Amino acid sequence: MSSSSSLLSSSWNDNDGNNNNISSLGQQSLIRCIPPLSGDNYKGSSGRIGILGGSKRYTGAPYYAAMASLKVGADLSFVFCAEEAAIPIKCYSPELMVAPVYQSKEFDTTTTVLPNNEQIMDSNSHAQQLVDDMVHEVTSMMDKLHALVIGPGLGRCPMVFRAVSRIIQEAQSKHQLPLVLDADALFLLTQPEYWQILTNDSIVVLTPNAMERKRLDESNVVLPDTCVILEKGATDKIQPVNQQWQSFHCQEVGGLKRSGGIGDVLAGTVGTVLAWNNILTQQGSACKDDVPLACWTACCFVKRATKVAFGIHQRGMTAPDVLHALGPSINDMTNNAVNN
Ligand SMILES: NC(=O)C1=CN([C@@H]2O[C@H](COP(=O)(O)OP(=O)(O)OC[C@H]3O[C@@H](n4cnc5c(N)ncnc54)[C@H](O)[C@@H]3O)[C@@H](O)[C@H]2O)[C@@H](O)CC1
Ligand SMILES: Nc1ncnc2c1ncn2[C@@H]1O[C@H](COP(=O)(O)OP(=O)(O)OP(=O)(O)O)[C@@H](O)[C@H]1O
């Protein structure tokens, strides 16, 4: 079923009567994708999200993804980043638990830059130890997480990629941790040495923009049945690899401003709905088949928040304005769903 719709809201009634209209999808989103808030909840009940990204060059992207997860409704958000990015990100917000997991300057000294600007990792034991240390710093936190978002602001250092590929494999094989791969993590997947790293052990959602999708299609990356491609655009297209799962189109109207960082906001939002699917599945009130609907719900959230933020700020709209609009937009959409 491919449905063009937004999460149920009173201003959107397509009373076409059949069962795939917006209101039924909105109700389904509520019931199967969004855990209820209750007095029995404790810190972390509504999700503990990890963001692996943040480098010397990029500190905003992981911040946008991590803050989006909290603004959507997760309780805790951890950022695993380069030491050089940790202080700036900590300064953006006290709510984020920011852990440096490698030093860019150390990685740079064990990487050789070839005349064609290609970087290769030195094969000495010191370089290997640095990679092992980064892998351990992140994997030792995985038991605390309900989902892990990899890529926002990650950069493309070959040693970081070597560590991240092992983190992805351990997240899937040992922790069955749901993953979101965005931005430079998508670039990693397009590199031949990493074409085969994904497995069926856990859900993996890829969130490419148009250019990143083109690169993926031009590569020979092997995508498992548990993979869902969420291609961002005027219409967000949710395309499961598993033909048994539903595909969705989110045609919710967003805003006209295309500022950097909104994709990172969506990556953090998808991380949260995957955490919710993980929690609801453990409680027996959802299952993995609901992941495409959860991705569609995340797209609706971000599109609506972007529309609200653009309505206020117009050309001056930036990603923080979208973050600010996330909570109120979600409340408006879900409260309407409840009241219909
Ligand atoms: N404030 C920040 O720290 C930000 C950091 N970012 C990070 O920057 C790194 C590189 O991200 P990029 O998005 O630049 O990735 P790429 O290096 O893949 O560049 C994609 C390029 O394609 C272009 N593009 C995007 N959508 C397009 C479309 N529909 N049609 C044609 N061209 C299109 C964009 O102008 C962009 O420069 C990532 O790690 C990312 O997370 C970005 O997310 C932006 C915000
Ligand atoms: N042409 C468009 N019209 C309307 N919305 C769009 C359009 N292109 C993208 N979007 C929306 O903007 C958001 C970010 O998508 P985009 O393609 O900009 O991601 P990105 O390039 O990864 O962004 P980032 O700068 O964060 O990396 C998504 O919610 C997507 O639905």
Ligand SMILES: [Mg+2]
């Ligand atoms: Mg992006």
